[in-house]
Amino acid sequence: MKTAPSLDELVEMVRAGAKYQAIHPDLVRRVTEQELSKGRGLKDTVKAARSKLHQMGGAYMDTSIDYAQWTKELRDLPADLSAQAVREVCLRWMRSHASTRERLPFLEDFFRQTLGPLGPLRSVYDYACGLNPLCLPWLPLAPGAAYHACDIYADQIGFLNEFFAHFRLSGSANLCDLTAAVPDTPVQVGLLLKTIPCLEQFDKTAGARLLAAIPAEHLLVSFPARSLGGRSKGMVDNYEAHFEDLIAGQNWRVQRYEFPTELAFLISR
Numbered sequence: 001m002k003t004a005p006s007l008d009e010l011v012e013m014v015r016a017g018a019k020y021q022a023i024h025p026d027l028v029r030r031v032t033e034q035e036l037s038k039g040r041g042l043k044d045t046v047k048a049a050r051s052k053l054h055q056m057g058g059a060y061m062d063t064s065i066d067y068a069q070w071t072k073e074l075r076d077l078p079a080d081l082s083a084q085a086v087r088e089v090c091l092r093w094m095r096s097h098a099s100t101r102e103r104l105p106f107l108e109d110f111f112r113q114t115l116g117p118l119g120p121l122r123s124v125y126d127y128a129c130g131l132n133p134l135c136l137p138w139l140p141l142a143p144g145a146a147y148h149a150c151d152i153y154a155d156q157i158g159f160l161n162e163f164f165a166h167f168r169l170s171g172s173a174n175l176c177d178l179t180a181a182v183p184d185t186p187v188q189v190g191l192l193l194k195t196i197p198c199l200e201q202f203d204k205t206a207g208a209r210l211l212a213a214i215p216a217e218h219l220l221v222s223f224p225a226r227s228l229g230g231r232s233k234g235m236v237d238n239y240e241a242h243f244e245d246l247i248a249g250q251n252w253r254v255q256r257y258e259f260p261t262e263l264a265f266l267i268s269r
């Protein structure tokens with residue numbers, strides 16, 4: 001009689017797909033375990049786990065990124081974040097991730113309005129960063145500021161560490177699974193941009209837990225105001241109501257900002 005595959009074997013099957021190989025193995029395991037508990041057959045469990053992982057991260061990267069090529073280009077750039085050539089390349093690279101691409105039309109205003117009054121920033125943690133650390137030339141950073149970032153893709157994290165090293169920034173990029181643990185480095189400013197809905201696909205309590213646990217004096221939280229397909233479908237009202245629920249009972253100061261495709265809140269505590 002054939003025995004059912006173990007969780008380890010199922011995880012390997014999920015990770016066998018090229019799009020899933022770079023994802024944090026602990027997250028692949030947790031998602032596969034959750035899908036397995038729903039009692040579906042083998043093939044459907046693997047399919048459902050991949051679909052969940054796609055919704056959480058892959059859906060934002062419509063083309064595969066050649067990080068080796070980007071690293072070569074990086075090495076030819078001046079080690080100066082304010083150089084025009086650096087800004088141009090960062091803008092081009094940020095187009096490769098839907099989340100940063102959508103922010104480009106109002107990138108300068110976004111960070112000037114939300115973080116300008118807090119600058120110059122001494123330390124930042126960019127949680128579930130995607131390619132957002134490439135916006136560093138537009139941030140009001142103090143000389144020698146520390147910039148930390150984390151996400152689930154090992155290849156992206158590797159490139160971001162090359163990027164930080166090239167510009168001699170203090171801080172580092174790290175692999176993380178925010179549904180399991182929050183990095184404990186205390187910072188002046190945390191960024192949790194357009195990520196709560198992704199994490200809540202896996203764990204409904206993730207948003208409230210993260211807001212309470214992130215060790216940042218100020219936390220900039222945002223939500224998409226349009227779906228990846230471009231429709232707005234009352235998203236601003238829905239996410240505003242959801243955010244109000246998430247912060248209910250907390251004695252935090254909150255400022256609200258609305259941009260064409262993004263609704264943001266700055267929490268100060």
Ligand SMILES: C[S@@+](CC[C@H](N)C(=O)[O-])C[C@H]1O[C@@H](n2cnc3c(N)ncnc32)[C@H](O)[C@@H]1O
Nearest residue numbers: 056057099100128129130132177178179193194
């Ligand atoms: C909508 S994108 C936002 C990216 C970036 N914060 C921005 O606004 O440009 C969501 C990000 O969450 C990351 N992500 C999904 N699940 C995660 C998890 N469990 N832990 C950490 N990051 C996660 C994805 O890889 C993706 O980069």
